[in-house]
Amino acid sequence: MSRTVCVRGGTVVDETGERRADVLVEDARIVEVAPAIEPPRGATVLDAGGCLVAPGLVDLHTHLREPGGEAAETVESGARAAALGGYTAVVAMPNTDPAIDNAAIVRDVLALGTGACADVALAGAITVGRAGERLAPFAEMAALGVRLFTDDGRGVQDARLMRRALEYAGSLGVVLAEHCEDEALASGGHMNEGAWSSRLGIPGQPALAEEAMLARDLGLVRLTGSPMHFLHLSTVGSVALLRAARSEGLAVTAEATPHHLSLTEESVASYDPVFKVNPPLRTAADVAAVRGALTDGVIDAIATDHAPHPVEAKEEPFESAPPGMLGLETALAVVYGALGRPGGDGGGGPRCTAIELFALMSWRPARIAALDVTGGHGGPVAPGARAHLCVFDPAARWVVDPAAGASRSRNSPYAGRELTGRVRHTLLAGEPVVLGGEAQR
Amino acid sequence: MTPSATTGAARGAVPVRPAPSAPPATAAPGEASPGSRPASPPRRHLLSVADLGRGGILEVLHLADSFAEVSERDIPKVPALRGRTVATLFFESSTRTRLSFEAAAKRLSADTMTFTASTSSLSKGESLRDTVETIDAMGVDAMVVRHASAGAPHRVAGWVGASVVNAGDGQHEHPTQALLDCYTIREALARRRGGDAPDDFAGLRVAIVGDVRHSRVARSNVLALSALGAEVTLVAPATLLPPSLEGWPAVVSGELDPVLAETDVVYLLRMQSERMQGSFVPSLREYAARFGLSRERAALLAEDTLVMHPGPMNRGVEIDAEVLARSGALVTRQVHNGVPVRMAVLFLLLGAAPGGDGAAEAPR
Numbered sequence: 001m002s003r004t005v006c007v008r009g010g011t012v013v014d015e016t017g018e019r020r021a022d023v024l025v026e027d028a029r030i031v032e033v034a035p036a037i038e039p040p041r042g043a044t045v046l047d048a049g050g051c052l053v054a055p056g057l058v059d060l061h062t063h064l065r066e067p068g069g070e071a072a073e074t075v076e077s078g079a080r081a082a083a084l085g086g087y088t089a090v091v092a093m094p095n096t097d098p099a100i101d102n103a104a105i106v107r108d109v110l111a112l113g114t115g116a117c118a119d120v121a122l123a124g125a126i127t128v129g130r131a132g133e134r135l136a137p138f139a140e141m142a143a144l145g146v147r148l149f150t151d152d153g154r155g156v157q158d159a160r161l162m163r164r165a166l167e168y169a170g171s172l173g174v175v176l177a178e179h180c181e182d183e184a185l186a187s188g189g190h191m192n193e194g195a196w197s198s199r200l201g202i203p204g205q206p207a208l209a210e211e212a213m214l215a216r217d218l219g220l221v222r223l224t225g226s227p228m229h230f231l232h233l234s235t236v237g238s239v240a241l242l243r244a245a246r247s248e249g250l251a252v253t254a255e256a257t258p259h260h261l262s263l264t265e266e267s268v269a270s271y272d273p274v275f276k277v278n279p280p281l282r283t284a285a286d287v288a289a290v291r292g293a294l295t296d297g298v299i300d301a302i303a304t305d306h307a308p309h310p311v312e313a314k315e316e317p318f319e320s321a322p323p324g325m326l327g328l329e330t331a332l333a334v335v336y337g338a339l340g341r342p343g344g345d346g347g348g349g350p351r352c353t354a355i356e357l358f359a360l361m362s363w364r365p366a367r368i369a370a371l372d373v374t375g376g377h378g379g380p381v382a383p384g385a386r387a388h389l390c391v392f393d394p395a396a397r398w399v400v401d402p403a404a405g406a407s408r409s410r411n412s413p414y415a416g417r418e419l420t421g422r423v424r425h426t427l428l429a430g431e432p433v434v435l436g437g438e439a440q441r
Numbered sequence: 442m443t444p445s446a447t448t449g450a451a452r453g454a455v456p457v458r459p460a461p462s463a464p465p466a467t468a469a470p471g472e473a474s475p476g477s478r479p480a481s482p483p484r485r486h487l488l489s490v491a492d493l494g495r496g497g498i499l500e501v502l503h504l505a506d507s508f509a510e511v512s513e514r515d516i517p518k519v520p521a522l523r524g525r526t527v528a529t530l531f532f533e534s535s536t537r538t539r540l541s542f543e544a545a546a547k548r549l550s551a552d553t554m555t556f557t558a559s560t561s562s563l564s565k566g567e568s569l570r571d572t573v574e575t576i577d578a579m580g581v582d583a584m585v586v587r588h589a590s591a592g593a594p595h596r597v598a599g600w601v602g603a604s605v606v607n608a609g610d611g612q613h614e615h616p617t618q619a620l621l622d623c624y625t626i627r628e629a630l631a632r633r634r635g636g637d638a639p640d641d642f643a644g645l646r647v648a649i650v651g652d653v654r655h656s657r658v659a660r661s662n663v664l665a666l667s668a669l670g671a672e673v674t675l676v677a678p679a680t681l682l683p684p685s686l687e688g689w690p691a692v693v694s695g696e697l698d699p700v701l702a703e704t705d706v707v708y709l710l711r712m713q714s715e716r717m718q719g720s721f722v723p724s725l726r727e728y729a730a731r732f733g734l735s736r737e738r739a740a741l742l743a744e745d746t747l748v749m750h751p752g753p754m755n756r757g758v759e760i761d762a763e764v765l766a767r768s769g770a771l772v773t774r775q776v777h778n779g780v781p782v783r784m785a786v787l788f789l790l791l792g793a794a795p796g797g798d799g800a801a802e803a804p805r
Contacts, residue, residue, distance in 0.1 A: 320590055
């Protein structure tokens, strides 16, 4: 029996533009996009009045914690959190236990994603066990569909090893993604180094720890000709380096997180490790630079770095708690407030149109991870396309309650905050996995 | 217990109030329950010198004057906190600070409990929150917390009903050390100038020398000394200064010698040998040569310059043993004054009458 869904009353937003239209979905595909569609008998009608109807969001940077960290998150719970946040695809990071560094583990984790509320793609590790010593078998993982490789959580410290990795990856058509952190410079630092770390007595890590590795890697891209993606860039200096690399024409892409464009290091004054993250929250000037780079296209995409930790892990002093924040369920509202909403919390800073906003969160990340080709993610919202849809109500106001979310963890830095804008419905290949803000399975 | 019984036992006119949850005279001491704790006294915790401000600092110092007098008695004890329990929670070991707090609590007739990391359940994997909530559940009125991580006492304060006193948190603050240092300076100035101890350090030049970067003592002292009006100079190589001094009420000197003749107080910080591993200085020898208060350097000091150190000292590194014999050397006095100052802090946090104005009557 076929399933028909009609999304009525919204404004469709995709790469081709923005227009008032209803969307008719049959089974997994969009069959019609038109101003006023009379739903066929038996169709499920979804109210999208006042909403933006966009291609489902794609997260390049999600920690699903499985295998090994099931107390914090599972593929199932993380994918449900993703769906609630309007995501239809996520790329799970390989810093699990054991690390995702060979074909057998790739197969296991992909199997866990079957039937999840969002499509789950995997990033593989660059080095065996993410130990930074020898190359992981890229080809056997690439054969199973792995497109991105990263030791995320750590940068590859050895420049020669990184050079070899780039050279070897080049012929496989895969992309290496770097967590830029020079460990010698960052060593022992738990927050951004500067006025706040000095005052709070928390050892800091300088912005240079990120920038030094980014500068090295840009040189390696120039040397090897292999493309690279840069994870969670967060500083004025990183933006300047990337801007120069772009004008030079280097084959690089980059992402920034919702928290690095909405929170500053001042939050750490509470000593609450819910504000501990890596790279650390930076200064207001860094936040402004990251926002600017997102609005002018120097940074391609927004990625959550959704990093669940069990409650007890954060019930420790700041310096002993692990870094990481939840992000999937709040990302769109936070980004919309920072960059999209007129009069949002961006102050007088640059603002995005709806098209630019969903570019950052849907079709550009989909292309970086090749999820446009492999899963039909990123749109367009047009007949024949796979029906991955995010229906976002930009006027809805809600108070973030991590306990009410789908994640198994609670470490949201936005807990208790009121956000404007909320995902109303999410369709994964035509199936309404979120209806009226509630997960359906 | 009645106010007259209080002062009677104290053999004099120490103007302290009965314990806040003091039971009727017929009841035995110790019947106070945590439930009778005042709902929201004006100052419940001491986490940072910044919590106190100038007024709060002076309140502690004035109260410490009367507790110092108590300490001179044959029986140096008042019943001000009888029936209350003070727990010292030392997640990082520090015998001298713990003993000083315990002496202060005992002289106020509080019961004391001790928790140290080596005897704790931390090795069994218990979280900080579980540990302190367990102790809180035993009915503790104050927790004196020392921890190797900055902000640990702030976290504890958010989890427990007890008052929390920061006894040193990582590289952040050590408020009672700064208070006892201000008390000691004030006492020395009074002795030198005659008359009452001054409440204003305007014009007083203080040089804090050494590893400011890693020092909780320095952070608290910069705040406390500047709040009282002193002019603070930090003397250290750039490696031992905080990465940013934005907003710090202090100036910086990279050399000690030019500062020495121009200062009223030299405050030497402890130089830890593990700093050599981080290449903060090439060697203790070179550090001592540039920043140690040697006999030769001490000769550059004015005769009445005060010399202080929070201890424990590395003799021959930060300070030469002979310099400690100078009339202006206050190191022993600092330790001595720690007890009445901590009595004042505990009393101000715990000695408030329920529903009352919270603050103890100032002795004068």
